[in-house]
Amino acid sequence: MTLTPAELTAIIREGVPASEGSGFCVERIEPDGVLCRLPFNPLQIRPGGTLSGPTMMTLADAAMYAAVMARLGRLEMAVTQSFNINFLSRPMPADLLARAGILKSGRRTVVLDVSIYTEGSLDVVAHATGTYSLPPAGRE
Amino acid sequence: MTLTPAELTAIIREGVPASEGSGFCVERIEPDGVLCRLPFNPLQIRPGGTLSGPTMMTLADAAMYAAVMARLGRLEMAVTQSFNINFLSRPMPADLLARAGILKSGRRTVVLDVSIYTEGSLDVVAHATGTYSLPPAGRE
Amino acid sequence: MTLTPAELTAIIREGVPASEGSGFCVERIEPDGVLCRLPFNPLQIRPGGTLSGPTMMTLADAAMYAAVMARLGRLEMAVTQSFNINFLSRPMPADLLARAGILKSGRRTVVLDVSIYTEGSLDVVAHATGTYSLPPAGRE
Amino acid sequence: MTLTPAELTAIIREGVPASEGSGFCVERIEPDGVLCRLPFNPLQIRPGGTLSGPTMMTLADAAMYAAVMARLGRLEMAVTQSFNINFLSRPMPADLLARAGILKSGRRTVVLDVSIYTEGSLDVVAHATGTYSLPPAGRE
Numbered sequence: 001m002t003l004t005p006a007e008l009t010a011i012i013r014e015g016v017p018a019s020e021g022s023g024f025c026v027e028r029i030e031p032d033g034v035l036c037r038l039p040f041n042p043l044q045i046r047p048g049g050t051l052s053g054p055t056m057m058t059l060a061d062a063a064m065y066a067a068v069m070a071r072l073g074r075l076e077m078a079v080t081q082s083f084n085i086n087f088l089s090r091p092m093p094a095d096l097l098a099r100a101g102i103l104k105s106g107r108r109t110v111v112l113d114v115s116i117y118t119e120g121s122l123d124v125v126a127h128a129t130g131t132y133s134l135p136p137a138g139r140e
Numbered sequence: 141m142t143l144t145p146a147e148l149t150a151i152i153r154e155g156v157p158a159s160e161g162s163g164f165c166v167e168r169i170e171p172d173g174v175l176c177r178l179p180f181n182p183l184q185i186r187p188g189g190t191l192s193g194p195t196m197m198t199l200a201d202a203a204m205y206a207a208v209m210a211r212l213g214r215l216e217m218a219v220t221q222s223f224n225i226n227f228l229s230r231p232m233p234a235d236l237l238a239r240a241g242i243l244k245s246g247r248r249t250v251v252l253d254v255s256i257y258t259e260g261s262l263d264v265v266a267h268a269t270g271t272y273s274l275p276p277a278g279r280e
Numbered sequence: 281m282t283l284t285p286a287e288l289t290a291i292i293r294e295g296v297p298a299s300e301g302s303g304f305c306v307e308r309i310e311p312d313g314v315l316c317r318l319p320f321n322p323l324q325i326r327p328g329g330t331l332s333g334p335t336m337m338t339l340a341d342a343a344m345y346a347a348v349m350a351r352l353g354r355l356e357m358a359v360t361q362s363f364n365i366n367f368l369s370r371p372m373p374a375d376l377l378a379r380a381g382i383l384k385s386g387r388r389t390v391v392l393d394v395s396i397y398t399e400g401s402l403d404v405v406a407h408a409t410g411t412y413s414l415p416p417a418g419r420e
Numbered sequence: 421m422t423l424t425p426a427e428l429t430a431i432i433r434e435g436v437p438a439s440e441g442s443g444f445c446v447e448r449i450e451p452d453g454v455l456c457r458l459p460f461n462p463l464q465i466r467p468g469g470t471l472s473g474p475t476m477m478t479l480a481d482a483a484m485y486a487a488v489m490a491r492l493g494r495l496e497m498a499v500t501q502s503f504n505i506n507f508l509s510r511p512m513p514a515d516l517l518a519r520a521g522i523l524k525s526g527r528r529t530v531v532l533d534v535s536i537y538t539e540g541s542l543d544v545v546a547h548a549t550g551t552y553s554l555p556p557a558g559r560e
Contacts, residue, residue, distance in 0.1 A: 016185075017182065017183045017185060018195075021183075044158065046219075048216075050219075053219070054198035054202075055158075057194060057201070061193050079227065079230070081226070081227055082227070083225050088523055089524065103506070103544060108388060108413075111506050113533075113547070124523060124524070127523050127533070129506060224364045224504060226384075226411065228383055243404060243407050249501075251366050251407070253407065264383060264384070267393070271366065271502060296465075296467075297462065298463045323437045324438065325436075325437060327436075330499075332436055333500040335438075337481070337503065338478070341477070356467040357467060359466075360507055362505065363473065363477065363504070364503070365503050366502045
């Protein structure tokens, strides 16, 4: 009953129409989280030739959502409650990878962090933390 | 030499291709900030029929960017350094309005907050704070 | 059954021993929040002669706690779930005032913001937001 | 010219009077950060018998300060610019350990994260991120 990366990708793409066009996908399920990819798209560019902040925010939030469902099952009604991000360096135009990990999984909320990399680099370009609020029953 | 709402809208749409398709615009310049609008688009929907978190993150970030340039002039190379958002209630499918205000304008950074409303409602659906880092010369 | 500023001050000083020595007090209850004071104490100084960051964090958190109980009644088991603060300018050695306001009061959580001033000045020296988690019954 | 744990502890205790009474100390310098300890003190208790939020905020901030100076040398004028913390579980009355790590060390700012543990446990009770602003010359 554990969801596969392909199932998680499909659930998110169906539920969040904007993610479908973006090419976002869950690449791998890891012990305490997931690894996701956002393919490069010229629409992500901002002045200076780097990727825009909201591109990374959107990826970080989707990676957290995937990590919540990888751990707890199909919980589409889980919603972001709070979100914090620090931008560390300006990513060049390339695919982004996001590793989301669960810091704490509680009855009401899941707290996570996310590190975003440029593919082929080890430098973290942004680091986010966030809280997902679970549906009242704990499950849908 | 102060930028008008139309000029700010044009600068942001030209510099950030994703904002052009979104219909984002600066509606009004206010004493310490700006009022911006994001038209409703079915792509913004997430499970539960509300607007997705990243839709509001993207609007909040763009509103801060507009407020920085409304105060300091054409500073396209200003970049988000850190960003924090709390989601307060689930917005119905409708246009969103964002009021960004400057909390502090320094030599290196500008700190702002943003309140996001659904058009026609007084309830704040999300509240964000963020820091924009200014280009080293203070001006481009 | 609404708590007075003196009652709120007493509840906090009894429950949080560190606050008693600090002289923290709730000065006034306002429509959507509270105004609190932290008397100056040389222990709050950090290098540069300004007040330390944790001094302001502690004041902001106590002001949020007071605002939650001013709104919902004696809810000592409410706890901080997440907290974010931006430091805007370096406060001189003087009493600090904190105005905490409720952004959203829900069944499970209360989201607040706090502006911290130096007494006698209108400049905000720090701005915080936070989420308090309410005890499961909503009331103790 | 690298500072030892004892030197870092002394610099912080001298500069921040409140830390002296707390017994805060830097225990170890690690590849990308530091490990610090805050001894248990009954003043740290809050209702429910757990340690107060500001106790953990203060520890996290001091650990970041120590990590900045462990990396860059004696930079007492470095100041917290922004700070975010998520509380994950309620720490029992015991010594707290904080591991602060550098996410990015730039010319103007250092971004860090901190995990706080109860001594003898592997559970993270709080996780913080923050940005320290460096003095304009990069060095004092």
